Amino acid sequence: MVSDPNWERTIGALAGLKPAMQVKTGNGTHTWFRVDETTDPTQSAVATAGINTLLRAAGSDPVGDLPRIARALGTINIPTERKRNRGAKLALAHAVLGPSPAAKAWRLHDLIKAVADALDLDPNDLKGHGSGAGGGTSNPLPPAMLRAPTVELIETLLDLLPNGDSVSRDMFLAVTHAVLGAAAGLGAEAEARARAAFLRWAGRYPGSDPDEDARVYDTIRTTHRGWPHLLTDLRDANPAGWQQITDRLEPLRLEGARRAFANAPIAPEQQHLIESAVITEAASRVGSDKAAASTDADPEQIAGGRGRSLAQRAVDALLRAGAKFFHSPNGRAWICLGGRVYSLDSEAGLRAVLSWLLVRAGLAIVGTAKSELKDLLLSRAYVGPTEKVHYRQAQGPDLTKPEAFINLMDQTGDGVHVDATGWRIKPLSVMPVRFTDRDKGLPMPRPVRATDGVPLLDRLARHIAMHPVNKKDDPSDVGVQQQANMLLFLLNQLFRVGTAVHLFLNGPQGAGKTTTSRRLKDFTDSDTAEVVPSLPSDDAVLFAIAGQQTVLVIDNASAMRGNEADLLCGLATGAAQQKRALYSDGDRQVYEAKCSVVVNSIDENLIKRADLMDRTVVHDQPPLDRKNRRTEQELKAAWERDKPFLFADLLDALSGGLARLDAVMAVTPPEALPRFTDAALLAEAAAQSLGWKAGLCLAAINASRHGASERQLEExxxxxxxxxxxxxxxxxxxxxxxxxxxxxxxxxxxxxxxxxxxxxxxxxxxxxxxxxxxxxxxxxxxxxxxxxxxxxxxxxxxxxxx
Missing domain, CATH: 1.10.10 (Arc Repressor Mutant, subunit A)
Known part of the structure; x- marks a missing residue:
């Protein structure tokens, strides 16, 4: 290879191609070519992959990807400490303009290749980043960019791709990965056709083993190769065949090239600067401010307008899809898109929006365009209306008409609406309250009414250890008290007007306390973190977690400090924590939470603070009968079978309670009510709907609380x-x-x-x-x-x- 240690020959040869400009900085020389615009992200990947390979051949890093080429010009370059130690000095980037008009991307492709050929530069002998067409790229393309336009193109390409003695094992595996990536997402039928086409291609190899070829194809689970890499492989092995495919892709290829190398002409009086709208894939901060100032423009008028950045076009696509922007009272920004609500302050919410833009609008937002898009979305949300956002459950906005809404958090986007007339499954998008899915939250079962006639609490007793009921109409009966407490606690997770009720599970070792805790969490607010060993030490972290959940579970607690008891009291009545927002001087972050907590322990005197006990119901779990022990697999299978029936039974009880709530409130004397008045009244009303005699549930709750308080006072x-x-x-x-x-x-x-x-x-x-x-x-x-x-x-x- 002919050496070019100072890059002088390469820079001179590139200058001979009459680029739009050459930019000299402390890091080296940047050569810029002016190319038409585009809007299609998939085809931009095709152009980017090919041009990156040629850039590498010309002695450059493969900087054809959008975040790299979109560099601001006319800026001061400050060398790093290591470079300063080597004598590098502060430098001002300056542009040298060339007379060339906008070029077609594949003409540019040929010009750069000619430079590499003339200088005898071999990309395989140069150090640097891997080529964008390689299978081991450190920045893999998203699956949508690896996907082929049609399966017919995959079949045609494999027919044109040679396979013989010159094809190595590595080449065979590279093609295998690329076909899988190109076919992924085209549908089951198309993927099967691509597999068959691959096997036909593999079968052309002398001595091919069809079973081994199929095994290799079928055992690959992930790949970073796809359609752009198949094109590169075909171009290297069969240029005429590659030309045949590219002729069919010509319109798409030009679109991809325009997207990858978007640049606007530079005004003569602005030779050292590029305005924010010029580099459309990465607008400057000034561009972001201009975009935010124009958020009231009609998206139909601005859609497709030239000079708009990628982030601005993404906002246009969201508006055309009916996206709504708003913020919650605690200052968080939200977007409602397709009936779903996403937090714009969280990485999970932003990823969801970016995925929607890629799949639905064909816009791949990366690098600085992602930062600009986030700024634009936050600006819209903060000037939008203020609305409260819920996670699992919410009450209706009309306090005179008690109703509950529950988010199932499943793929359907449905929830449950409960009122005095019954319950119905509805799309969350038609409910009068805003719901969002919690990160790491799990779906609730879709409720199904059982036909076996087993009552709610009897079915629940199959999975949660409770004392048997000996005198069903006696509030002093321990079994009646435990059923009343459990009914109160469960209903409080679905309808919560007042206090969030805590539950203390006490019992000897091996009584199934942890299993009971897991069942209650799974039944009312399923989450990947079913139980935790302790509360977070940071109060703000605790409230941030509790604010998204209906119930938390603390497993095997051995002690409870005074400050922990105070925090649990605050969670019961509803409280907030605040701290200074990061990277700000005076801004606050506020975390609100009202959340039940289940605590289980072998220490019956764990709760020593009377104010916490006043907000807690106690469940003394009886020891398990060794004769009734079953495997974990059997227990889980039985629970999963009954869970949809239990959920439907509980919804029926809630509806019945809401229907009788006013009547129960009218006849219940205030002195008969515990501290969690609203929850106790609802439990009494629901118990009457289940066939309990009037006053029995409330009397049993009070008797249980009296016994727990008596025990606490004795100690x-x-x-x-x-x-x-x-x-x-x-x-x-x-x-x-x-x-x-x-x-x-x-x-x-x-x-x-x-x-x-x-x-x-x-x-x-x-x-x-x-x-x-x-x-x-x-x-x-x-x-x-x-x-x-x-x-x-x-x-x-x-x-x-x-």
Whole structure:
């Protein structure tokens, strides 16, 4: 090979082709040719692959891809530290204009090849990036760009591609991969025809083994080769055949060339600059601002307009498809496209939009065009209306008409609408609330009504361990209490007007607590992360996760710190976390969440804070009978069979509850309601629709809560001693806070731990337990300020202190 160490011969030869300009920077010389525009991404791949090969042959990196060629000119080039150490200096890029008119891409292809031939440059002997036509490219093309226009072209090309002693094993495998990539996505019939054509081509090799050829073809799972690479292989092996194929592709090829080398003429007075609209595949930031300022233009008027960047044309395509842009109250940007809602702030949402543009509009958005597109989409969303976005469930906007909406998160884009008249499956696009699919969220089963007559809670008991019901109309029966609690918790996951109810699963080792937790999560808000061992340490991360889910599951908890209990209380009533947005000075990121939490543990006294217990229902899981043990496979199969029936049964119960809710509210006295009033009323109404007698469900819930509170007070060092004090004092006691602490400190009872470490911790314990002592044991606490500011406490066992 003839050497050209300083690239002088190459640069001079390229200059002789009369390019649009040559740009000299601190990194070297860039030669620019002016080529017509295009709009077809698939055919641009054909042109890019071929021209990249020739660029490499001419001694250049293969920079024909759009993100590389779309470089801003007339800019200052600042060398890296390594280059500065070698003596490189600050340089100003400058352009040398040439007189050539816009050239046809394949004429340019021939000119560059002539330079390589004249200089005796061999691409196989040059270091650099792999050719775009190679199978091992580090930047593989998307599948849509590997796909052939038609299967007939694949068949014709393979008929023209030679196969004989000169075809090596590597060449055979390269063609195999390329045929697979070219046929992928054309449909099952076309893929079968491409396979048959390949086997005919392979069979022309002397001594071919048809079974081995088929085995090789059928065992390849992924490929980065396709139609552009088949064209390159044919051109190298049979130029006349390649010309026959390219004649049939001429219109498409020209479109691809225009797309790959889009450039506009440069005004004489702007010789050192290219305006933002010139390089259509990568507009500058100024171009993005201009596009954002013109977002109110009629897409029908601007569609296809020359000079519009790729990102602007992508927005045009989205608008023509009926895309709607809006933002949520917490400042996130969204797009509704084809009935689906995607977050423009997340990579997953942006990938979905880019995939739509590639498949539906034929626009491949990469590099700087992707950044510009994101800016344009965010601009539209932030000036759009404000709408709340939900993930799994939502209530209707009309509070006078209770109704629930549930996102199935499946491929159909359907959801379930539940009201007092029943439930119906509808497209999410026709619902009055906005839904989006959660990243890593799993689909809910499509509900199916069972015909075996098994009630909801009896069917549920097949999969979740519960105590048997001995006295079905007795609220003190443990089995009735557990059914009432489970009904309350499940309904709260589908319809949540007030508090999000937490669930504490307690039981001995081997009681199936983890399995029960997984079933409840899978039943109401299925997700790839079914259970987690603990809460995230970062509060903002916790709220970001919980804000997208209906229920979280903490498995095998061994302790619960005070700050964790406070966070769970906030999640129950609905709270928010905020922090400074990254890469900003004063902007905030806000994460809102109202989410149930299932906690399971072998420690029955795990929840020590009364305010958290007040927002929680407790399920004491009975130990499993060893005689009834089954394999995990059997359990899962049975669960999957019953899940659609259980979901339909629960939807029926919710509908029945909504129908009776007003009547139940009218006759239920306020003093009979727990802290999670709305959830308890709905459970009572739904239980009546299932055939329970009036008041039974609510009474069972209260009895269960009383038992849980009783157990919590028995284990609390302050509450246990206060009751003992009042029993010894005849039901009443009064004195200063210091007197009370002194009196209780030396009484027998549960270990104080940190509760009595200081006067302040003692006061906090007293205030926290005042409500549970009043509600469960009838012990009332009054705090008074006496003379000199001394605080006094009055305790009474038989009613409010006076």
């Amino acid at each position: 609390n060092p302050y509450a246990f001693r206060v009751r003992a004090l009042l029993e010894a004092e005849g039901g009443k006691w009064s004195g200063t806070v210091a007197d009370l602490r002194q009196r209780l400190t030396f009484m027998d009872g549960p270990e104080w731990g940190r509760v009595n470490q200081s006067a302040q911790s003692f006061t906090v314990a007293r205030d926290r337990m005042a409500g549970p002592l009043r509600d469960t044991w009838g012990i009332c606490t009054a705090s008074l300020r006496g003379s000199g500011g001394v605080r006094h406490v009055r305790l009474s066992l038989d009613g409010p202190a006076t």
